[in-house]
Amino acid sequence: MSHVAAPRASFAPSLPATLIILLLFITGGLFSAATGGRSDVGLTDLWHPTGLARDVVFEIRLPRMGAAACLGINLGLAGLALQALTRNPLASPAILGINQGAAFGVTLSLILPGVLPFSIEVTATLGALMAGLLTFAISGGFSGKMEPTRLILGGIAVGALSFALVRFAFTLEDELARSVVRWTVGDISDIRWRETSKLACFAGVGFAATMLMATKFNIMALGQDSAKGLGLDPRLTLFLGAGLAAGLTGVSVAAAGPIAFAGLVVPHLARPLAGHDHRLLVPVTALLGAGLLMIADGLSKTLTAPIETPIGVVAALLGAPFFLWQTLRSKDLL
Amino acid sequence: MTLIRMLAATLAFSIPALPAYAGNITHELGTTKVPDSPQRIVVLEFSFIDALASVGVAPVGVADDNKRDRVIPAYTDKIGNDWVSVGTRKAPSLELIASLAPDLIIADKKRHAAAFDQLSEIAPTIVLDSLAGDYHASVEQMAIIGDAIGKSDEMNARVEAHKKTMAVYSAQITPLTKGVSAQFGVTNAKGLWLHAPVSYNGSLLEMFGFDSNMMPKDGGVYEKIYVPTTLEQLSEVNPDILIFGAYTDPSFVDGLAEDSLFKNLTAVQSGRVFNVTAHNWSRLRGMLAAELTAKDILDIMGQSE
Numbered sequence: 151m152s153h154v155a156a157p158r159a160s161f162a163p164s165l166p167a168t169l170i171i172l173l174l175f176i177t178g179g180l181f182s183a184a185t186g187g188r189s190d191v192g193l194t195d196l197w198h199p200t201g202l203a204r205d206v207v208f209e210i211r212l213p214r215m216g217a218a219a220c221l222g223i224n225l226g227l228a229g230l231a232l233q234a235l236t237r238n239p240l241a242s243p244a245i246l247g248i249n250q251g252a253a254f255g256v257t258l259s260l261i262l263p264g265v266l267p268f269s270i271e272v273t274a275t276l277g278a279l280m281a282g283l284l285t286f287a288i289s290g291g292f293s294g295k296m297e298p299t300r301l302i303l304g305g306i307a308v309g310a311l312s313f314a315l316v317r318f319a320f321t322l323e324d325e326l327a328r329s330v331v332r333w334t335v336g337d338i339s340d341i342r343w344r345e346t347s348k349l350a351c352f353a354g355v356g357f358a359a360t361m362l363m364a365t366k367f368n369i370m371a372l373g374q375d376s377a378k379g380l381g382l383d384p385r386l387t388l389f390l391g392a393g394l395a396a397g398l399t400g401v402s403v404a405a406a407g408p409i410a411f412a413g414l415v416v417p418h419l420a421r422p423l424a425g426h427d428h429r430l431l432v433p434v435t436a437l438l439g440a441g442l443l444m445i446a447d448g449l450s451k452t453l454t455a456p457i458e459t460p461i462g463v464v465a466a467l468l469g470a471p472f473f474l475w476q477t478l479r480s481k482d483l484l
Numbered sequence: 485m486t487l488i489r490m491l492a493a494t495l496a497f498s499i500p501a502l503p504a505y506a507g508n509i510t511h512e513l514g515t516t517k518v519p520d521s522p523q524r525i526v527v528l529e530f531s532f533i534d535a536l537a538s539v540g541v542a543p544v545g546v547a548d549d550n551k552r553d554r555v556i557p558a559y560t561d562k563i564g565n566d567w568v569s570v571g572t573r574k575a576p577s578l579e580l581i582a583s584l585a586p587d588l589i590i591a592d593k594k595r596h597a598a599a600f601d602q603l604s605e606i607a608p609t610i611v612l613d614s615l616a617g618d619y620h621a622s623v624e625q626m627a628i629i630g631d632a633i634g635k636s637d638e639m640n641a642r643v644e645a646h647k648k649t650m651a652v653y654s655a656q657i658t659p660l661t662k663g664v665s666a667q668f669g670v671t672n673a674k675g676l677w678l679h680a681p682v683s684y685n686g687s688l689l690e691m692f693g694f695d696s697n698m699m700p701k702d703g704g705v706y707e708k709i710y711v712p713t714t715l716e717q718l719s720e721v722n723p724d725i726l727i728f729g730a731y732t733d734p735s736f737v738d739g740l741a742e743d744s745l746f747k748n749l750t751a752v753q754s755g756r757v758f759n760v761t762a763h764n765w766s767r768l769r770g771m772l773a774a775e776l777t778a779k780d781i782l783d784i785m786g787q788s789e
Contacts, residue, residue, distance in 0.1 A: 186714070186716045187713075187714040187715070187716030187717035187718075187719075187720065188716045188717070188719060188720050189720070190720070191716075202719070202745070202748065205743075205744045205745045205748065206716055206719070206745060209743055209744060209745060210715060210716060210743070210745065331674075332673070332674050339714060340736070340739065342743070456711070456717060457708070457711070457712050458712070458714065
C-alpha cells in the first residue's frame with residue numbers, strides 16, 4: 151500500500167482511460183446542450199445559433215448543462231472525500247444522511263422564513279454539516295475508531311430522521327407543502343445562469359480544496375492508526391474533509407434538491423480509470439462526475455419526452471443498478 | 485369494509501319505509517337504481533355542485549378538499565352553507581360519507597372508479613366523467629344528474645337557458661377569434677401545465693373559435709389533458725393569446741419574465757397575456773362555471789382588441 155503516496159505515481163491516466171473520460175465528458179456536454187423542449191433546436195444550432203435558437207441555447211440549455219456538470223463535480227468529490235475519510239466504499243452524501251440533512255436545512259428555511267437569517271445555501275450546508283457530524287459521531291469517528299457498520303447504520307438513521315422532518319412539512323399548508331416537495335427530488339429544469347454561476351464558483355473552490363487535501367486522503371486511506379504514525383491528526387482531517395463534503399453537498403442540494411447515487415457511484419467508476427492516488431483521482435472524479443450528470447440531464451429531457459423526468463430520478467435509475475452490481479460483485483464491501 | 489357494510493345494513497333496516505326506487509340511471513360504470521327524489525346527496529366533484537346549484541338542491545356532503553371556500557359564493561348562494569365536508573376530491577373519506585347516510589352519491593370516473601363498489605355499498609352511486617371530460621360532456625352530464633335527482637324538467641330548462649347564454653357570448657366572441665390561437669395553462673410555484681385542446685378549458689376555447697397551437701407531434705394524440713410544459717416547449721406552442729391561472733404568487737411563470745425566450749413570445753410581445761382565477765377555470769366545471777369562463781374570455785377579447 152505504501153506505493154500509493156509514492157512520488158513516482160503517474161499523473162496521467164492511461165491513454166484508453168483518458169479517451170473514455172474525455173468521450174463521456176464530450177458526449178454528455180453535447181447530449182445535454184442538444185436536447186430540450188424545442189425539437190427544432192438541435193446539435194447544428196450549437197455552432198451558429200441565431201435569434202431564437204441562440205436564446206434557447208445560451209439562456210436555457212447551457213446554464214442547465216453547466217449546472218449538471220457542476221453538480222456532478224460537487225457530488226462526485228463529496229463522495230470521494232467521504233469514501234477516503236471513512237475508508238468505506240459505501241460512504242456518500244446520500245448514504246451518510248448528508249443529502250437529507252441538506253434537504254432538511256432547505257425545508258427549515260422555507261417553513262420559517264426570517265427566523266434563520268441565512269441564505270438557502272447556508273441553511274442547506276448547515277443541515278448537511280449537522281447530519282454529517284452526527285453520523286460521524288455515531289460511528290465513533292471522532293474518538294479515532296470509526297466502525298464501518300455503525301457509520302452506515304448511523305447514516306441511514308440520520309438520513310431517515312432528516313427526511314421524516316422534511317416529510318412532516320407535507321402536512322403543512324398546501325402551497326408550502328408543494329414547494330417542499332420540490333426539495334425531495336433533484337430537479338434542474340428551471341436553472342438559469344444565476345444559479346449555475348454560483349454552483350460553478352463552489353465547484354471551483356471545492357475542486358481546489360479537494361486537490362489540496364489529496365495527499366491527506368492518501369494517508370487516511372492507510373487507516374487512522376497509520377495516519378497518526380505519519381504525523382497526521384486524523385480527527386482534524388476528518389473534520390475538514392467532512393466540512394468540505396457537507397459544503398459541496400449543501401450547495402448542490404440548495405440549487406437542485408438531493409441527487410442520490412451520484413456521490414456514491416462516480417468515485418467507484420473513477421478508480422478503475424485512475425487508480426488509487428487521490429492526486430489523480432480527484433480530477434478524474436470531477437471530469438467523470440460532470441460527464442455523467444450531463445448525460446443524465448440529456449436523458450432527463452429525452453426519456454419520457456415531451457414530459458421531463460427529474461434528473462434526480464434519472465441519476466437513481468442509472469446509479470441504483472450499478473450500486474447493486476457493485477455490491478453483488480464485491481466480496482468485502484464492508 | 486365490513487364496518488361500512490354493517491353500517492349500511494343497520495341503516496337500511498332502521499328506516500321503516502324504504503324510498504321508492506323509481507329510476508334506473510345509466511352512467512359511466514353501468515346502471516344504478518336511484519330513489520325517486522333523493523334527499524341526502526353526496527357529491528365528490530365540483531361540477532356536481534354546479535349541477536345541484538343550478539336546480540337549487542343542496543347536497544348534504546361535498547368533497548370540498550377540506551376547504552369550504554373552494555365552493556364559490558355563486559354556488560353557496562344556491563346551496564347554502566350546511567354541507568358536511570367529506571374530505572378531498574382525490575381521496576374522500578368513506579367513513580364520513582357513510583356517516584351522512586346518503587341516498588345518492590355522485591362520483592367522478594377518473595378519481596373514484598376504484599372506490600365504486602365501496603361507495604355503492606353506502607348508497608346508490610352514479611359515476612360521471614367530470615375531471616377528464618370536456619365542456620360538452622359536462623353539459624350532457626347535467627341531464628343525467630337531473631334525472632338522478634328527480635328534477636329532469638327543471639334541469640332541462642336550466643340547460644336550455646345555459647345554452648342560450650353561451651350562444652350570446654359566442655355571438656360576441658367568435659367574430660373576434662378568426663385565425664387567433666389561444667392557450668390556457670395553470671401555474672404554481674413549481675411548474676406550468678398547459679390544458680390540451682381535449683381538456684375542459686381547451687374545448688371551451690375551441691367552441692369560441694380559437695385555434696390551438698398544441699399540435700400533437702408525429703400524428704399522435706396528447707395522452708395527457710394537462711401537459712407539464714417548459715419554457716422551450718411554450719415557445720414552440722407560441723399562441724397569440726396566453727391565459728394563465730396562477731395558484732401561487734409568485735408563480736413559476738413569473739420567474740420566466742426575464743428570459744428573452746419568454747419576452748419574445750407572440751403573446752408577450754403584443755401584450756396579450758392574461759391572468760384569470762385559476763380555481764374557477766381549472767377546478768370548476770359545469771354551467772355556471774362555463775358562464776364565468778365565457779365572461780372572462782369576453783373581457784380578454786375586449787382588452788386585446
